[in-house]
Amino acid sequence: xxxxxxxxxxxxxQPPVQQCIAKDIRQSEEALRQMLLLxxxxxxxxxxxxxxxxxxxxxxxxxxxxxxxxIDELNQTGxxxxxxxxxxxxxxxILFMEQYEELIERRCTDSALAKRFIINVLKKIKEISVEKxxxxxxxxxxxxxxxxxxxxxxxVRTSTTYWFVFPGAGEFMKAxxxxxxxxxxLIRKSKYQQIxxxxxxxxxxxxxxxxGIRYHVHDIIGADLVICVNTTSxxxxxFSN
Amino acid sequence: xxxxxxxxxxxxxxxDARKFRSNQATKRVSTLCLSNFQEVENSHSAGINTIxxxxxxxxxxxxxxxxxxxxxxxxxxxxxxxxxxxKNVGKIDRQSNRYCHKYSVECVQWYPLDxxxxxxxxxxxxxxxxxxxxxxxxxxxxxxxxxxxxxxxPNATQHNLVAxxxxxxxxxxxxxxxxxxxxxxxxxxxxVLSVKWSPMQEFQLASGSMDNRLLMWDxxxxxxxxxxxxxxxxxxxxxxxxTTAHNGYVHSLSFTSDGLFLISVGTDSRMRLWxxxxxxxxxxxxxxILMESKKGTRFDISSDTDPQMVFVPSQGNILVYELTTGIxxxxxxxxxNTVTCCAYNENLHTLYSGSNDRNILVWAPEAAxxxxxxxxxxxxxxxxxxxxxxxxxxxDAWSSDEG
Numbered sequence: 038x039x040x041x042x043x044x045x046x047x048x049x050x051q052p053p054v055q056q057c058i059a060k061d062i063r064q065s066e067e068a069l070r071q072m073l074l075l076x077x078x079x080x081x082x083x084x085x086x087x088x089x090x091x092x093x094x095x096x097x098x099x100x101x102x103x104x105x106x107x108i109d110e111l112n113q114t115g116x117x118x119x120x121x122x123x124x125x126x127x128x129x130x131i132l133f134m135e136q137y138e139e140l141i142e143r144r145c146t147d148s149a150l151a152k153r154f155i156i157n158v159l160k161k162i163k164e165i166s167v168e169k170x171x172x173x174x175x176x177x178x179x180x181x182x183x184x185x186x187x188x189x190x191x192x193v194r195t196s197t198t199y200w201f202v203f204p205g206a207g208e209f210m211k212a213x214x215x216x217x218x219x220x221x222x223l224i225r226k227s228k229y230q231q232i233x234x235x236x237x238x239x240x241x242x243x244x245x246x247x248x249g250i251r252y253h254v255h256d257i258i259g260a261d262l263v264i265c266v267n268t269t270s271x272x273x274x275x276f277s278n
Numbered sequence: 279x280x281x282x283x284x285x286x287x288x289x290x291x292x293x294d295a296r297k298f299r300s301n302q303a304t305k306r307v308s309t310l311c312l313s314n315f316q317e318v319e320n321s322h323s324a325g326i327n328t329i330x331x332x333x334x335x336x337x338x339x340x341x342x343x344x345x346x347x348x349x350x351x352x353x354x355x356x357x358x359x360x361x362x363x364x365k366n367v368g369k370i371d372r373q374s375n376r377y378c379h380k381y382s383v384e385c386v387q388w389y390p391l392d393x394x395x396x397x398x399x400x401x402x403x404x405x406x407x408x409x410x411x412x413x414x415x416x417x418x419x420x421x422x423x424x425x426x427x428x429x430x431x432p433n434a435t436q437h438n439l440v441a442x443x444x445x446x447x448x449x450x451x452x453x454x455x456x457x458x459x460x461x462x463x464x465x466x467x468x469x470v471l472s473v474k475w476s477p478m479q480e481f482q483l484a485s486g487s488m489d490n491r492l493l494m495w496d497x498x499x500x501x502x503x504x505x506x507x508x509x510x511x512x513x514x515x516x517x518x519x520x521t522t523a524h525n526g527y528v529h530s531l532s533f534t535s536d537g538l539f540l541i542s543v544g545t546d547s548r549m550r551l552w553x554x555x556x557x558x559x560x561x562x563x564x565x566x567i568l569m570e571s572k573k574g575t576r577f578d579i580s581s582d583t584d585p586q587m588v589f590v591p592s593q594g595n596i597l598v599y600e601l602t603t604g605i606x607x608x609x610x611x612x613x614x615n616t617v618t619c620c621a622y623n624e625n626l627h628t629l630y631s632g633s634n635d636r637n638i639l640v641w642a643p644e645a646a647x648x649x650x651x652x653x654x655x656x657x658x659x660x661x662x663x664x665x666x667x668x669x670x671x672x673x674d675a676w677s678s679d680e681g
Contacts (some may be wrong), residue, residue, distance in 0.1 A: 101563035101564075101605075
């Protein structure tokens with residue numbers, strides 16, 4: 038015990054960092070990783086990375102504010118990255134940084150530019166959009182920006198700002214909106230506008246719903262398009278108008 | 279824990295009195311449901327736009343309707359019976375009173391210090407200051423625009439200002455002593471839909487408008503607003519000049535009773551919690567609050583419960599959310615048409631809600647109470663129902679499809 042006291046240096050001792058939500062970051066990160074496994078990567082043959090929409094996590098964890106705060110913290114520490122796909126407020130896609138960086142390096146034609154982009158821009162700016170002035174400060178010329186746009190890493194938002202985007206986003210959005218519409222249409226057509234989740238999963242929708250039924254079930258519950266009611270024969274998905 | 283254990287803990291000092299009170303209040307608010315025993319006498323003949331409960335005793339309920347009428351009901355149960363109808367004790371409508379509003383009443387508010395006076399404003403551009411006993415307006419302030427909302431500061435001692443939100447782009451401040459609008463706050467670029475004074479700071483005012491902005495003012499400041507609340511907290515780069523609080527009109531505002539937080543509801547179906555000192559969006563996710571009306575609803579906050587609850591009207595239902603976490607606790611179903619306003623009574627832990635179906639419903643914590651099978655009660659209960667007035671003498675109570 039006395040030895041420990043002698044070695045304890047009071048000057049350089051740091052107060053313990055308050056990590057009251059440390060346990061819960063694991064919770065939504067776990068939910069994220071589990072949901073990513075639902076994404077059928079094989080179908081897209083590596084053109085589209087494994088991506089999950091943020092509102093899909095709400096179907097797993099009911100406290101939405103907590104999920105928002107944790108996703109925000111994961112974004113700030115650089116574990117994941119958020120992208121806005123689509124015009125609604127809720128259409129935020131989540132991608133893990135390891136995958137995103139690997140995808141950039143694989144798909145970008147100019148690898149030196151890609152490395153500069155990752156180090157100077159992605160590591161420093163955590164938001165979903167970036168201004169032209171900021172890119173110029175980081176040392177990117179007009180031709181650099183054009184190359185990045187051609188490689189699907191930036192998209193024009195206004196005359197002075199750009200959205201961050203990932204390659205394969207267009208294909209993902211097409212499959213996603215089509216699949217969601219088909220499933221919602223199916224539920225609306227049903228008697229009493231509700232269907233048991235087991236019954237839904239048994240239907241063969243591989244042609245119309247590319248991303249898989251279970252993926253979309255999380256998506257429509259999280260987006261409040263259906264209400265999930267727990268019944269004795271499993272979950273019942275009821276359309277909420 | 280049951281009530282007896284809680285009382286024993288209180289007596290032995292294991293729990294302090296305020297905590298005991300807030301625990302009991304939370305338990306009661308969690309069991310709110312449509313009251314089986316209490317009801318408010320039907321007296322409105324048009325949809326109800328606004329209600330207000332007086333702050334002094336929580337006894338008188340003031341309600342304003344779309345036909346310009348104003349009714350006062352007494353909600354205190356002094357009859358000794360469980361079955362109780364809140365009687366109408368005052369009515370100002372077009373047939374009986376020539377000072378009545380010409381068009382719909384949009385906002386009513388009791389004078390914060392006593393129930394001798396109340397203010398009402400509406401689409402006829404008038405802000406009327408009524409004497410509640412004589413039912414005659416003591417003064418009328420004419421505003422340069424149709425009035426959507428007005429608010430009088432609940433704790434002001436150094437000023438007698440009423441903030442008025444109207445179709446004009448400015449927030450008018452009417453002085454009750456002089457009877458005219460002395461002061462205008464200019465910063466909005468479109469109609470102002472809602473104004474609220476802070477319950478703690480008597481000079482702080484928040485205003486929400488159709489230009490999607492929510493501004494905080496100090497009325498003593500000479501230049502312009504203190505700050506505009508930004509929903510992204512400065513993170514989103516595109517529109518730096520015009521920071522918006524919502525992606526739609528900001529139509530309802532309310533401060534929490536400690537004045538530290540401000541809640542705003544907008545037509546983008548979102549509710550946001552703001553820090554009233556810094557203007558920071560606290561990023562609480564309440565989910566979507568569907569509403570069709572662009573004019574705004576009056577919602578209320580229960581400040582005596584431990585997780586404070588917000589009661590928000592949404593189409594035909596009232597949603598109950600926890601203030602700080604955003605979890606939806608309950609959905610109160612009962613009205614036949616859009617709910618426009620609700621007011622929470624702290625003394626009785628009941629909620630009163632008014633809607634376009636001309637009813638004021640009472641939501642009380644009644645899960646455990648059962649009516650006694652007492653012959654005396656049955657008679658009185660029967661009698662109170664016959665006091666409901668018929669609309670016209672020739673109106674039939676049944677419909678005939680023979681024409």
